[in-house]
Amino acid sequence: MGPGCSVNYKQLTFTIFDRYGRIIGNYKFGQKWDGKYNGAELSTGDYWYVFKLNDNKDNREFVGHFTLYR
Template sequence: RNMEGFPEILIKIFDRYGREITVMAIDHTGWDGMYKGSELPSGDYWYVVKLNGERDDREFVGHFTLYR
């Protein structure tokens, strides 16, 4: 929602060990739960959303659970 105002937005997803799983930009279609061609297991994952806007460079962090 309203991501058009942030053309440089980046979303990073990490596993519980801090390993970067994927990096998505505004034109990315989403994350399929895969890492290097393999399905990741159910579990907790963390994200960082960097707005990278001209007037708004906020960063949001959070976590979610992937269920298989």
């Protein structure tokens, strides 16, 4: 999983969190999350993300959530 718009934002970073606020992973432009934490598949559940554009002209952040299904 990764953002589809990243080609427009080469400095984009995103962080995935579990429901307890634990950081599951930090990723940069071109990287994708595989649904794992420390090599183990995570269970079905709700997770949150923060996307940071990190662009000189557009430094917005986006926060949201999704459900991972297994």
